[in-house]
Amino acid sequence: MRILLLSDTHSEHTEKWALGLANNGIEVGLFSFNKSSYPWYNHKNIHVLFEPTEQIDADGNFTKVSYLAYVFRLKRKIKSFKPDILHAHYATSYGLVGALSGFHPFVISAWGTDVMKFPEKNTIAKSILQFNFRKADLICATSYTIEQFISQVIAKPVSVIPFGIDIEDFTPKKTRSLFSETDFVIGSIKPLESLYNIDILIKAFARLLPKYPILKLIIIGAGHAEKQLHELSERLEVADRTIFTGRIPFSEISTYYNMLHVLVNISQYESFGVSVVEAMACEKPVIVTNVGGLKEIVNSDAVGLKVEVGDVDQTAAAIEKLLTDKKLYNEIAVNARQHVAKKYNWENNLQQMITEYNKLIKK
Numbered sequence: 001m002r003i004l005l006l007s008d009t010h011s012e013h014t015e016k017w018a019l020g021l022a023n024n025g026i027e028v029g030l031f032s033f034n035k036s037s038y039p040w041y042n043h044k045n046i047h048v049l050f051e052p053t054e055q056i057d058a059d060g061n062f063t064k065v066s067y068l069a070y071v072f073r074l075k076r077k078i079k080s081f082k083p084d085i086l087h088a089h090y091a092t093s094y095g096l097v098g099a100l101s102g103f104h105p106f107v108i109s110a111w112g113t114d115v116m117k118f119p120e121k122n123t124i125a126k127s128i129l130q131f132n133f134r135k136a137d138l139i140c141a142t143s144y145t146i147e148q149f150i151s152q153v154i155a156k157p158v159s160v161i162p163f164g165i166d167i168e169d170f171t172p173k174k175t176r177s178l179f180s181e182t183d184f185v186i187g188s189i190k191p192l193e194s195l196y197n198i199d200i201l202i203k204a205f206a207r208l209l210p211k212y213p214i215l216k217l218i219i220i221g222a223g224h225a226e227k228q229l230h231e232l233s234e235r236l237e238v239a240d241r242t243i244f245t246g247r248i249p250f251s252e253i254s255t256y257y258n259m260l261h262v263l264v265n266i267s268q269y270e271s272f273g274v275s276v277v278e279a280m281a282c283e284k285p286v287i288v289t290n291v292g293g294l295k296e297i298v299n300s301d302a303v304g305l306k307v308e309v310g311d312v313d314q315t316a317a318a319i320e321k322l323l324t325d326k327k328l329y330n331e332i333a334v335n336a337r338q339h340v341a342k343k344y345n346w347e348n349n350l351q352q353m354i355t356e357y358n359k360l361i362k363k
Helices: 012-023 064-081 093-101 123-135 144-151 198-208 226-235 250-257 274-281 292-297 312-324 326-343 346-362
Strands: 002-006 027-031 046-050 085-089 106-110 138-141 184-189 215-220 242-246 262-265 286-289 305-307
Touching: 002 012, 002 064, 002 093, 012 027, 012 046, 012 085, 012 250, 012 346, 027 064, 046 064, 064 093, 085 093, 085 346, 093 106, 093 123, 106 123, 106 144, 106 346, 138 144, 138 346, 144 292, 184 198, 184 250, 184 274, 198 215, 198 226, 198 312, 215 250, 226 242, 250 274, 262 274, 262 312, 274 286, 274 292, 274 326, 286 292, 286 312, 305 312, 312 326
Parallel strands: 002 027, 002 085, 027 046, 085 106, 106 138, 184 215, 184 262, 215 242, 262 286, 286 305
Antiparallel strands: none
């Protein structure tokens, strides 16, 4: 089987899908509008068909002319790679170029903002998304939350395939930590963007620190808000108790989860929440906002705690609850991993996708 992935090689999600397929003996072609920050695709079954020489600008803007240029370039790569299936990961940009290529079978996977926010821009944006979906032979979504948003754009069947995790890699394990054994570490693994409310986490941390000096905070990721978040931690006098790691390779993420005691993901909205599932698999209790894909994953208080968006008081109270109630902490930790193993096992999700590919090829 030969699958051409139209997807951002700078994204850990692309890395995971491509390597997962390649490790199952599938020949994978990569066509990206962006450049990876490290050569994760050195695999005998992965072929980089196109990747720019530099990463895209901060806003990731493209002109109509650049999209047309990508279409012509993609058609040439399709001709040489000869894929069985063209699969666009992201329904707008990559979905549009894939739709305009005219190749079939054509699959679109929606990731989140592409269907949750893009159609709200204007009627033209919604029309573009409808056009892309009409051209697709299969539409996939990583959560039922995303499926609901797709249904507001077009009436077509959607295959919900969660973006699961490798429960053998993401598992409780001893690791060399940046912290001492007496520290209680809370953390975030998200891009440093305003959407993810990491400032709320820092404020909650600052509120609890005088009462609980064993607390430490680790913020993993990079983004536009990095400078402001550093300044906030300085202003609240918690900088000496906070570690900013920057972006880390996907291969190291499970190690960092095992340095944490609690993962906090308090986004304004979220289509799924991969970091939440990964942390839960490592038997780490999570605190999430009661929105979208996050409340879909943390579907009961037995597997995690939920707070309202932007609420510093609730976030601080949830952290304090897990810090002070060891019995509750341990119960949630064990339940969380069992929940993930049942619903979000990456190997099962990967086989779901391969099954869908085989159905398309046989048509």
